[in-house]
Amino acid sequence: MSKEIGITVKKDENFSEWYTQVVLKAHLADYAPVKGLIVLRPYGYSIWESLKSSLDQKLKATGHENGFLPVLIPESLLSKESDHFAGFTPEVFWVTHSGETEIGDKLALRPTSEALAYSMYAKWIKSWRDLPLKINFWNTALRAEIKATKPFLRTSEFLWQEGHTVHATKEEAEQEVMSILEMYKKTVEEELAIPVITGKKSEKEKFVGAVYTTTMESIMPDGKALQMGTSHFLGQNFSKPFDVKFLDKQNVETFAWQTSWGISWRLIGALIMIHGDDKGLVLPPRVAPIQVVIVPIYYSPQDMEIVLSKVSEIKQALTKHNLRVHMDVRDEVTPGYKFHDWEMKGVPLRVEIGPKDIAKGKMVLVRRDNLKKMDLAFKDTENGILCVLDEIQQNLFENAKNLLREKTREVTDFDEFKSEMETGTFLYSPWCGQTKCEEIIKESTGADIRVIPFDAKIQDSKCIICKNQTTIHAIFARSY
Amino acid sequence: MSKEIGITVKKDENFSEWYTQVVLKAHLADYAPVKGLIVLRPYGYSIWESLKSSLDQKLKATGHENGFLPVLIPESLLSKESDHFAGFTPEVFWVTHSGETEIGDKLALRPTSEALAYSMYAKWIKSWRDLPLKINFWNTALRAEIKATKPFLRTSEFLWQEGHTVHATKEEAEQEVMSILEMYKKTVEEELAIPVITGKKSEKEKFVGAVYTTTMESIMPDGKALQMGTSHFLGQNFSKPFDVKFLDKQNVETFAWQTSWGISWRLIGALIMIHGDDKGLVLPPRVAPIQVVIVPIYYSPQDMEIVLSKVSEIKQALTKHNLRVHMDVRDEVTPGYKFHDWEMKGVPLRVEIGPKDIAKGKMVLVRRDNLKKMDLAFKDTENGILCVLDEIQQNLFENAKNLLREKTREVTDFDEFKSEMETGTFLYSPWCGQTKCEEIIKESTGADIRVIPFDAKIQDSKCIICKNQTTIHAIFARSY
Known part of the structure; x- marks a missing residue:
């Protein structure tokens, strides 16, 4: 095989160039004419189809149904939940004209569909008998990327699914958040052979508009973290502005409890990075075209x-x-x-x-x-x-588990933290829970809190920054 | 069942209102906040999933693969094939801003993907060994609708599939056009229990940019025709401007031969109209949720x-x-x-x-x-x-065949044509082949040539307008 056809750089010498070559030369994807956008070739799309089919079966088996939402959302609707709108607005694509005609209330291309879905749910839900409502949408989301395009990881349009559920009680909604996260973990571990750490996001890192966000995170061979999927507890933060309410069994009008959750084609990016080698792609059999x-x-x-x-x-x-x-x-x-x-x-x-x-x-x-x-x-x-x-x-799953183990370290001293972070790792450290300390870490090392793991060994310790007593352990890393 | 819940008008008394009530009350779809757009509820989306799954299997069994194309197409690319561009430009949605930033080469929301797909194919195809290339895309298309929204029939975004294939020879491409049309006919007749008439479109009615368009048409109970799917022979009309060429077996650089084809969720609209009755929806078992x-x-x-x-x-x-x-x-x-x-x-x-x-x-x-x-x-x-x-x-298929038979009439006299057209029918008439005569019919009756059937009984006759001798028989109707 000639040099031009094979992969010409080594994975551990130039990871970024290696990644790009694998994506292009294995015919997974190609760059579209517009910066930030990619096209999926059949070999790449087939991996998405396998992943989709596996998750879709699990969703249907647990009473979820699929629906369709249009890609256009009026600005007036998107701005109803203000934190949410402020979070997305810098990256929204705006449609201002149809043909030659200017559009009055300009239209956003869906950055996510909470606003649109819940404006519909408000019409559909009348009574506790209409609940739970559990609808999933297989579509794309659009968020303008200003940094260089990285197929599957940094693109202005990406394939994903977004689930949006409505429940009569807080408890039921919180159970849904967790059961979806477990379903995601199972799918990623069994189909893609990639181990993940599940837990909560910090206040600073949660989804804009959520009460809290649960997440699954993995570490890539270059030491950067990748968020593999999130499941959000929205509480009544959206049901109130969007008027999603129902008559309960006592005939009292009550605001509903909601969740939303998604995974995207960035899982294909993780798959390439985790399992690939100097010869190119290595695919787990369950998703191999x-x-x-x-x-x-x-x-x-x-x-x-x-x-x-x-x-x-x-x-x-x-x-x-x-x-x-x-x-x-x-x-x-x-x-x-x-x-x-x-x-x-x-x-x-x-x-x-x-x-x-x-x-x-x-x-x-x-x-x-x-x-x-x-x-x-x-x-x-x-x-x-x-x-x-x-x-x-x-074997691929075992290898990936070894990588995760090797790259995860416990650190309680901030000087050690800073030098360890340079080697590219998941650093497991005590943290007081204050955004202030989280920001100091971010500024001096570039690392975020990726996840506060559910299975953290809760033991009394001192925040790595402010030295206050704490029982919280968080995983810090630089990320994609 | 109370009046508000059931269908409150009769199908043959107010067909349009009956249709809307069925769509909304059977929970197939609902109006989105933006005029012209609809949301599919799970009951409606499930019908699309059955149809999709049936066609997808047939496409895969005949060597087609699925891919993904982004929704944004730069104006400069869309305008490369000028007839094609001119045909779509009045109904294109334009993205002019991302966040606060104005975009230089404004971006069209995909009205159809010929331009984008072929700019990619030009990079992927080098030799006859890369052919045929047969890729299908399950996505949506966006065409601004100025008339009143009619779910599944007249919406500014619609679910569809668009197939785009490339072949080394004209013959092979033309075979593909026909075999896809046959596959569509089989799918619609077997799954949706709706009979169709297949044939060609006239020059005036063909897809903008195609050499010719083949189509399948059905008649609805109100006598209007509905185009159920089209398969286009593009010849080299796109391969030339988009530079889709290959080295043939003699190592000579040659422009490729292309096809494109699609069906959309308007088939669900047909399903509702054809089989429904005064009590509401009637679903064929094969696609019933x-x-x-x-x-x-x-x-x-x-x-x-x-x-x-x-x-x-x-x-x-x-x-x-x-x-x-x-x-x-x-x-x-x-x-x-x-x-x-x-x-x-x-x-x-x-x-x-x-x-x-x-x-x-x-x-x-x-x-x-x-x-x-x-x-x-x-x-x-x-x-x-x-x-x-x-x-x-x-039984549903037999009933629909009877409807088609009852509503199809042969007419050779234009006065008779005009009065018959008022009763809502497929009129089967001799036509000379000139656009001029076609336009006279359109102006005086509102009827188009829907299809020039493949199985027309070719016999010498006289054009219903100019009285010139002709062997062409076309089906005229008003349409959705």
């Missing part, structure tokens, strides 16, 4: 016939198990070229079959995760391959 | 226990066959209220079970399509219900 690629090897027409017939037979056997299998029968490139090409594209398992293999009744398997080769007897094809794919999924 | 609703009937606690246990058992048995079944266990409304409610929502089959039925080992079925009642023995539950659902699907 192609799970098994079969490369037939032959140098004579007679061999060709024998090999292709065997390869087709194997493909058929695997397809019956709903595996996504590709037979690479290109004749203009060598088997060696094909190996490198599919390695760059991160296909979890490669099968090589030549005439000598057929004579011995076996094929050669090459795992993408550890590049190990092994023979597999034809008689064991189906179970053997299903089993290896499971092992790959598990 | 709820295919079977079970209403338990009891008046004492003892009966309740017996009935609910039987109802649960039946629901479980049907769910195993992947049927979408709902048990209506509301205790605040009467069985009679429930019957009317589910009739309005168009659920294809209602099952009623009370203690007397259980004593006789049977349930009562009520079909939504013809409101007929029948008994079904418990022992025949699964086969019996699957079979009735099939019959309902077939």
Whole structure:
């Protein structure tokens, strides 16, 4: 494979350039003509489809339904919850004209849909019998990015889902917030093989308009944190301005309790960064567009016939198990070229079959995760391959857990904190809970509170800045 | 059921008001705060999901893949194919600001994605080996509607899919145009139970920028035609301005041949109009969000226990066959209220079970399509219900075919044409092929050429306007 086609930089030497090359050369995405926007090519979109399908099933199984909201929101509506509006306004795209006609109340392109959804919910909800209302929307959000475009991580339009639920009681709404966060964690860990730490955001970092925000965070190989998904408890902060109320069982008019939550295609960005290597992408089998690629090897027409017939037979056997299998029968490139090409594209398992293999009744398997080769007897094809794919999924998850463990450190001294932060880590430190101390840390190190973990070992300690007694431990990191 | 909840006008007395009431009261959709825009409620969105899933499977089985394109297209790019641009520009929404910042090259909200897709394809396609490229996009398009909003039929943003393919030869591209049209016809006829007439559009009515447009058309009960989907042969009209070219097998640089095609949620509008009746919506089982609703009937606690246990058992048995079944266990409304409610929502089959039925080992079925009642023995539950659902699907299709037949007339005299057009029909008439005659018909009757059917009985005749000899027969109608 020529240099131009393969990945030309090493992951740990120039992480940012490595990332861009993987995205472009593995045909995941490409830059659109407008700065800040990207196009998803089918290979990249297919990963989103797998992720979407997995989450969609879980949402439907728990009584959520899908709906559709238009992308245009009038300014007057968006500004009804003022904190929320102030938070988004600097990055809103505004539609001011249709054709030649100027629009009076200018229209925002959806930065998120709380305002629009709740103005509708207010019309639909009358009684406690209409609750809970649990609607999810698979769409895109638009927030103008001024920094350089980074596919999946920093783009002005991104694919996501946004869920918006309404409940009769505070308790039920808070349960929903947690059960969605758990569903997200399960999806990311099982499908993408990426471990996450769940907890709350600080007041400073919460969603604008929420009572509190729960989050799941991961650490990337360069030591920066990535927010993987959030689930917000909105309390009655939106139900009051948007008039989302209902008659309760005692026939008393009551403001409803609400939640909203979302994950986006930045999960694909995390997937690339966490599992990729110097050869390119490494995909967990559960979301790989192609799970098994079969490369037939032959140098004579007679061999060709024998090999292709065997390869087709194997493909058929695997397809019956709903595996996504590709037979690479290109004749203009060598088997060696094909190996490198599919390695760059991160296909979890490669099968090589030549005439000598057929004579011995076996094929050669090459795992993408550890590049190990092994023979597999034809008689064991189906179970053997299903089993290896499971092992790959598990192994990638184990590796990612090791990365998270290595990159997480406990620090109680601020000088140590500052030097450790330079090495790129999740720093687990005591914090008094005041925004003032959080801001000092941000100013001097560039690190935010990413998450206040649910499973923190609560023990008496002193805030790393003000030295006041505290039981709060937070994870600090620089972030994407 | 009170008047406010049920449909209060008759379909054949005030068709337009009937339509609006069905959309709103059956909870399919609602008006968004911006004129011209609607929100899809889960019951309506679920129909779109079924339709999407059916077409998506067919597209994937024929080698199409999905991708993602951003909604923003720079004016400079959109205007590259000038006819195309001129056709869309009066209805384009323009983004002029992000936050407070004015945007230099203003951004169009996607009215359709030919320009954007092909600017990307030009980068991706190098050689004949990269062809065919067949990518589909499930997204929305935005075209400012100045007339009154009509849900699913006249909205400024609509859900659709747009497919964009690139081929090495003219023949292959033309085959694609036809095979997509056939796929659309099959989907609409089998899933929505609506018959369509396929053929070509006239030069005047074709897609701006296409060489020719193929279409499928249906007639609605008010006699207006509805375009149900189009598939365009673009020739090299876009590949030239957008530089979509490839090295052919002889290593000669060649402009590619292209197609584009789409269907939208207006198919849901057709579904409502064609099958609905005075009681409300009537849904074909294949796309109904709820295919079977079970209403338990009891008046004492003892009966309740017996009935609910039987109802649960039946629901479980049907769910195993992947049927979408709902048990209506509301205790605040009467069985009679429930019957009317589910009739309005168009659920294809209602099952009623009370203690007397259980004593006789049977349930009562009520079909939504013809409101007929029948008994079904418990022992025949699964086969019996699957079979009735099939019959309902077939019966709705037969009824719709009868409507199409009744509303289609052959006319060769223009005076007769004018009076027939007042009765609301598809008029099948000889036409010379000149735009001039087409325009005379439009001006004096308001009717367009909807489709020049592929299966027209080609026989020598005289143009209904200029009396020149012709072999072309076209279908004229007023339209949505």
